[in-house]
Amino acid sequence: MIKDRRTITALNGSVLVLNRFYMAVHVISVRRAIVLLYRELAEVIDVDQGRYMNYDFDSWLELSQLKSIDETLNHDDYEWIRSPNFEIEVPRIIRLYRYDKVPRLTLRFNRRNLFARDNNQCQYCHKTFPLSQLSFDHIMPRSRGGKTSWENVVCCCLKCNSKKGDRTPEEAGLKLFRTPTKPKQNPLLSVKLDNPKYEVWRSFLGNSSMTMEVV
Numbered sequence: 001m002i003k004d005r006r007t008i009t010a011l012n013g014s015v016l017v018l019n020r021f022y023m024a025v026h027v028i029s030v031r032r033a034i035v036l037l038y039r040e041l042a043e044v045i046d047v048d049q050g051r052y053m054n055y056d057f058d059s060w061l062e063l064s065q066l067k068s069i070d071e072t073l074n075h076d077d078y079e080w081i082r083s084p085n086f087e088i089e090v091p092r093i094i095r096l097y098r099y100d101k102v103p104r105l106t107l108r109f110n111r112r113n114l115f116a117r118d119n120n121q122c123q124y125c126h127k128t129f130p131l132s133q134l135s136f137d138h139i140m141p142r143s144r145g146g147k148t149s150w151e152n153v154v155c156c157c158l159k160c161n162s163k164k165g166d167r168t169p170e171e172a173g174l175k176l177f178r179t180p181t182k183p184k185q186n187p188l189l190s191v192k193l194d195n196p197k198y199e200v201w202r203s204f205l206g207n208s209s210m211t212m213e214v215v
């Protein structure tokens with residue numbers, strides 16, 4: 001049972017997943033990545049001074065142990081998972097040995113991606129809400145031919161949603177915060193990339209950065 005708080009934080013971090021052709025396909029939690037490594041379904045891709053190295057679970061564990069006792073390293077630069085039996089460095093990128101599907105070509109239109117695009121902010125009253133208090137709104141109502149698309153749907157709080165009802169924003173006396181567009185990059189991924197610890201993902205993102213699933 002892992003109780004160390006820093007380890008729990010580390011386990012909830014994110015790992016970029018590559019398919020067997022080294023194309024980015026997903027972002028998953030560290031917890032799940034460790035399971036995939038342990039079950040020998042994936043390997044770690046480590047970037048060290050611009051060079052890419054592949055490690056299976058055992059060799060990654062071995063390298064982690066060497067690093068953990070290396071006094072020349074600044075240990076604050078690394079994240080660790082510590083259990084009574086082992087100490088392992090958190091991987092940032094893994095590659096699935098047998099997964100050969102290629103990334104999707106279009107960003108999935110769903111609540112999570114839509115809310116992330118709008119920063120969980122009601123596009124009418126500009127306030128930020130927890131997910132449970134958010135809904136989405138068809139700017140031009142569906143009953144009047146409005147499409148379910150990136151350009152016609154926005155994040156909206158429950159209050160504004162009921163105020164607007166089956167009307168256009170003008171009719172309801174509401175004003176859109178900004179004109180919605182289709183995101184150029186996966187909004188959930190953009191948030192991750194603001195964190196320097198995921199900087200190392202960039203060289204693998206390429207075109208799939210726009211469309212991949214982020215959990």
Ligand SMILES: [Zn+2]
Binds near residue numbers: 123125126156160
């Ligand atoms: Zn609102």
